[in-house]
Amino acid sequence: xxxxxxxxxxxxxxxxxxxxxxxxxxxxxxxxxxxxxxxxxxxxxxxxxxxxxxxxxxxxxxxxxxxxxxxxxxxxxxxxxxxxxxxxxxxxxxxxxxxxxxxxxxxxxxxxxxxxxxxxxxxxxxxxxxxxxxxxxxxxxxxxxxxxxxxxxxxxxxxxxxxxxxxxxxxxxxxxxxxxxxxxxxxxxxxxxxxxxxxxxxxxxxxxxxxxxxxxxxxxxxxxxxxxxxxxxxxxxxxxxxxxxxxxxxxxxxxxxxxxxxxxxxxxxxxxxxxxxxxxxxxxxxxxxxxxx
Numbered sequence: 001x002x003x004x005x006x007x008x009x010x011x012x013x014x015x016x017x018x019x020x021x022x023x024x025x026x027x028x029x030x031x032x033x034x035x036x037x038x039x040x041x042x043x044x045x046x047x048x049x050x051x052x053x054x055x056x057x058x059x060x061x062x063x064x065x066x067x068x069x070x071x072x073x074x075x076x077x078x079x080x081x082x083x084x085x086x087x088x089x090x091x092x093x094x095x096x097x098x099x100x101x102x103x104x105x106x107x108x109x110x111x112x113x114x115x116x117x118x119x120x121x122x123x124x125x126x127x128x129x130x131x132x133x134x135x136x137x138x139x140x141x142x143x144x145x146x147x148x149x150x151x152x153x154x155x156x157x158x159x160x161x162x163x164x165x166x167x168x169x170x171x172x173x174x175x176x177x178x179x180x181x182x183x184x185x186x187x188x189x190x191x192x193x194x195x196x197x198x199x200x201x202x203x204x205x206x207x208x209x210x211x212x213x214x215x216x217x218x219x220x221x222x223x224x225x226x227x228x229x230x231x232x233x234x235x236x237x238x239x240x241x242x243x244x245x246x247x248x249x250x251x252x253x254x255x256x257x258x259x260x261x262x263x264x265x266x267x268x269x270x271x272x273x274x275x276x277x278x279x280x281x282x283x284x285x286x287x288x289x290x291x292x293x
Contacts, residue, residue, distance in 0.1 A: 015040040018072055042069040060107050061114050075129045085109050100125040104158045119156050119164040131184040146170050151178050171212030
């Protein structure tokens with residue numbers, strides 16, 4: 001058995017079927033999908049609710065950035081609700097500020113009205129949502145609020161009565177660097193943190209959710225003989241971080257400089273190779289231990 005959903009063709013966003021996800025039976029007992037459509041120029045996006053029972057569709061929200069583009073993401077997460085008339089979900093958007101941030105969005109199935117509650121704000125970005133604690137109404141995410149050159153784990157309350165922006169808490173601040181992977185246990189009591197820096201290869205540790213403190217170090221690559229031998233054989237040089245001002249004087253631009261080994265190549269000057277990846281996404285300089293993105 002299958003259902004065909006008919007779009008009316010009136011929306012420019014119907015060029016790309018960008019994302020599709022099922023709504024839970026609790027939220028949609030008769031079955032429904034959340035569908036994201038985007039236009040060819042990637043300047044507009046529409047989020048639809050597609051009902052399985054009759055193939056009808058309702059517009060939940062629209063995003064438009066005619067002077068830039070709408071970045072796709074995987075941070076759409078439906079929230080449990082005791083009110084069957086309301087569809088509540090987490091959503092990430094660059095609206096208003098131009099930086100990717102989290103919102104709690106509520107859609108009234110009866111009136112068609114959509115309301116937004118901002119959860120994060122500022123000149124930094126939310127990169128991904130890693131855990132949702134529905135019991136305590138807390139969402140955990142990775143972002144660069146602490147430093148534009150690092151990635152950390154944060155928590156924020158999405159409760160209706162919370163001043164969400166002022167509840168943001170960094171759980172990995174004591175461990176500087178790039179937190180590459182975060183995995184929570186099913187009860188949201190502990191998490192496994194994998195992180196590295198420009199001078200240290202990956203470390204894996206188990207941490208307490210409330211305090212962020214390390215409970216146990218599971219793996220430290222710097223203490224493994226194979227890693228030590230590899231680093232010694234490769235004779236890697238720690239890159240230098242440099243900062244320049246943008247041409248309009250509004251922003252700082254960061255770079256990493258890898259200088260040749262003077263004992264092999266002399267004091268220079270050296271030829272300069274510039275690596276820049278420009279695409280329809282946020283261009284970000286980050287610092288894993290042994291790679292550059």
